[in-house]
Amino acid sequence: MGRTFIAIEEFKLEETELLFHFGPELFESFSDDGLYLKSPVDLKIKLITTGNDYYIRGQLRTSLLIECSRCLTEFEIKIDTSFNNIYTQSNGDISEEDEDIDESDLETSVIRDDRIDLIELIHEQLILHTPLKPLCREDCKGLCPQCGQDLNLKQCSCVLQKDTRFSQLKQFFNDYENPGLENDKD
Numbered sequence: 001m002g003r004t005f006i007a008i009e010e011f012k013l014e015e016t017e018l019l020f021h022f023g024p025e026l027f028e029s030f031s032d033d034g035l036y037l038k039s040p041v042d043l044k045i046k047l048i049t050t051g052n053d054y055y056i057r058g059q060l061r062t063s064l065l066i067e068c069s070r071c072l073t074e075f076e077i078k079i080d081t082s083f084n085n086i087y088t089q090s091n092g093d094i095s096e097e098d099e100d101i102d103e104s105d106l107e108t109s110v111i112r113d114d115r116i117d118l119i120e121l122i123h124e125q126l127i128l129h130t131p132l133k134p135l136c137r138e139d140c141k142g143l144c145p146q147c148g149q150d151l152n153l154k155q156c157s158c159v160l161q162k163d164t165r166f167s168q169l170k171q172f173f174n175d176y177e178n179p180g181l182e183n184d185k186d
């Protein structure tokens with residue numbers, strides 16, 4: 001399987017390029033966040049350091065199996081993204097308060113235990129690039145709220161019922177406006 005981290009010693013003053021290829025089975029725990037990997041992850045990483053800061057330029061390729069937010073059909077989306085991360089090394093013990101300050105600074109992350117966990121990095125990138133309301137297609141018609149029929153496949157016969165509901169709603173508001181209801185108060 002190979003390693004799944006970068007050690008801090010690997011950052012040099014000159015650019016270093018590393019290539020990683022991870023099978024999708026490595027990311028099974030990502031399903032907790034609704035991320036199902038459909039293909040392996042190809043990760044190309046360039047490392048460089050100034051001595052104080054540590055820079056990563058990365059390119060990530062994979063594909064995810066994702067559920068349409070309207071019709072719940074699973075479909076595949078391709079992820080092909082570039083990213084730039086900046087890290088600093090934590091100097092000894094940091095109190096929890098200091099950690100909060102570091103995390104609010106979105107630009108720079110702190111390297112813990114002298115290594116950068118690539119699984120964590122991939123997780124972060126996938127979360128960032130997964131749409132919040134994925135659609136299998138732009139004009140997905142979704143499911144009928146009454147019978148659950150996928151309206152992309154065929155129209156169901158619930159339309160009439162919807163009309164009935166609407167007329168019931170109209171009746172409700174008519175009753176509401178009827179001053180006759182006032183009599184119930186006494």
Ligand SMILES: [Zn+2]
Pocket residue numbers: 068069070071072073135136137140141142
């Ligand atoms: Zn859909």
Ligand SMILES: [Zn+2]
Pocket residue numbers: 144145146147148149156157158159
């Ligand atoms: Zn229906």
